[in-house]
Each structure stands twice: as C-alpha cells, then as structure tokens.
Amino acid sequence: ADASEFDHFCVPPVTRSGRMEEAIEIIRLLTSEDDASYHGKYNDFDNLTIEPHSIQRPIPILIVSNPNPSDARNRERGLRRVARLGDGWMSTTLTPELLREYLSDIHRYADEAGRELPDDFDVVAFHSVMIDDDRDAAYAEAKRFLDDYYFLDHSEAMVRRWCSYGPPEQAVEDIQRYIDAGATSVFLRICSGDQTTQYQRISEEVLPAFS
Numbered sequence: 001a002d003a004s005e006f007d008h009f010c011v012p013p014v015t016r017s018g019r020m021e022e023a024i025e026i027i028r029l030l031t032s033e034d035d036a037s038y039h040g041k042y043n044d045f046d047n048l049t050i051e052p053h054s055i056q057r058p059i060p061i062l063i064v065s066n067p068n069p070s071d072a073r074n075r076e077r078g079l080r081r082v083a084r085l086g087d088g089w090m091s092t093t094l095t096p097e098l099l100r101e102y103l104s105d106i107h108r109y110a111d112e113a114g115r116e117l118p119d120d121f122d123v124v125a126f127h128s129v130m131i132d133d134d135r136d137a138a139y140a141e142a143k144r145f146l147d148d149y150y151f152l153d154h155s156e157a158m159v160r161r162w163c164s165y166g167p168p169e170q171a172v173e174d175i176q177r178y179i180d181a182g183a184t185s186v187f188l189r190i191c192s193g194d195q196t197t198q199y200q201r202i203s204e205e206v207l208p209a210f211s
Contacts, residue, residue: 015042017077017081018041018042019042021081021085022038022040022041022042022043023043024061024063024085025038025040025085026038026040026043027058027059027061028058028059028061029058030048030049030050031050031053031054031056031057031058031059032057032058034049035047035048035049036048036049060087060088060122061085061086061087061088062086062087062088062089062090062122062124063081063082063085063086063088063089063090064089064090064091064092065078065079065081065082065089065090065091066078066091066092066093066094067079069098075102075105076105076109079102079105079106079109080109080113082106082109083106083107083108083109083110083112083113083115083117084109084110084113084115086121087118087121087122088121088122088123088124089102089103089106089121089122089123089124090122090124090125090126090187091123091124091125091126092126093126093161093162094125095161096125096174096177096178096180096181097181099123099125099178099181099182099183100181100182103123103181103182121184122184122185123182123183123184123185124183124184124185124186124187125178125181125183125185125186125187126187126189127162127163127164127174127175127178127186127187127188127189128142128146128162128163128164128188128189128190128191129163129164129165129171129188129189129190129191129198129202129206130142130145130163130164130165130166130190130191130192130198131166131167131168131171131198131201131202131205131206132165132166132167133166133167135165135166135167135170138165138166139156139159139165139166141165141191141192141193142159142163142165142191142192143156143159144193145191145192145193146158146159146162146163146191162191163191165191168201168202168205168206171202171206172206172209172210175188175206175209175210176209179210188202190202
C-alpha cells in the first residue's frame with residue numbers, strides 16, 4: 001500500500017503487519033462460527049455473525065508474500081507469517097529457483113512453529129504470458145503492457161523475469177519449471193491489450209500440455 005493511503009485513514013504504516021495478522025484471524029473466526037467474539041490490539045467485537053455463510057468453513061486463506069531476497073529480515077518475517085497463518089502461499093514475480101527456495105523456508109519455519117502444513121497447502125505462482133510466434137513482437141507487446149500498467153520503464157531483464165513471451169512452447173516450458181519447483185497452481189496474467197486472442201491461444205496451445 002502507498003504511504004498516502006495510510007495517511008488518509010490515520011493509520012501508522014508500522015501497524016500494517018499486525019493489522020493484517022489480526023484480519024486473517026478474524027476472517028477465519030467469522031467463517032467458522034456464529035456469534036463470534038474477538039479482542040485484539042486493533043479489533044474488538046462481541047457476538048458477531050456473517051451471513052450468508054461461506055461454503056467452506058472456515059474459508060481457505062492464501063497469503064501473498066513476495067519478499068525481496070536481498071532483504072533478509074523482511075524475507076524471513078513474511079515467510080514466517082505464511083508458515084504460521086496461511087492455508088496456502090501465492091508468489092508474484094519470483095523465478096522458479098526462488099520459489100523453490102522460499103517454499104523450503106516456509107516448510108522449515110512451519111516446523112519451528114510446531115505446525116504441520118496440510119497436504120493440500122496451495123502454492124500458487126503468479127506468472128505473466130504473451131503468446132506470439134514472433135519473439136521480438138511478443139517482447140515488445142509484453143513490455144508495452146507492463147510499462148503502461150505500472151507506469152514504469154521495465155528493463156529487458158525485468159520483463160524476462162516477469163513474463164513468458166514468444167511462442168506457446170516457451171510458456172509451456174516456463175510454467176513447467178514452476179510446477180517442478182513446487183507450485184500446485186500457476187496463475188496466468190496476460191501481458192497484452194488483445195486479451196481475447198491471448199485467451200484463445202493459451203487455451204488451445206498452452207493448457208493442453210498440462211491436461
């Protein structure tokens with residue numbers, strides 16, 4: 001979140017992590033039982049019920065955590081939170097190698113916290129794709145999309161890290177690398193203004209490789 005967003009709500013940014021952890025506990029509580037009460041540092045209520053009830057009680061909570069590998073303190077704190085509180089983990093912009101490394105850390109931190117991660121613990125890799133048989137054209141469109149979306153001038157290295165661009169075989173290869181690294185699902189974001197054509201090509205030329 002941007003610092004100005006905290007200012008508008010008069011919330012100190014340093015409380016962000018604690019507020020999120022309480023929110024996770026509250027969501028899990030309110031999707032588990034009725035007339036629930038909670039007394040925390042930032043939230044306090046009695047006899048609260050949410051209706052209609054969710055199908056899954058409690059609902060599964062996937063925590064998105066993508067700490068900078070060069071920031072050891074932030075990395076450990078974020079992954080320990082996943083290990084303690086998450087029913088799953090979702091990454092963004094991680095290489096398959098880092099996903100494998102972070103997943104190993106999560107399992108180790110869960111052991112240290114005395115928690116056994118469930119067999120259905122979800123590991124979701126967020127990955128971008130741009131399908132075009134002309135690799136140079138695919139790169140140009142992917143970069144244009146990312147630059148426009150984030151209002152940044154992305155380097156070639158960053159586009160390469162974020163996105164599979166080129167023929168469908170490239171996307172298949174990259175997605176398989178995430179699966180081999182431990183991903184149970186891969187969430188695909190299309191890096192193109194022509195979403196319809198991309199959906200069609202992905203469904204016809206990429207997804208069948210994993211069916």
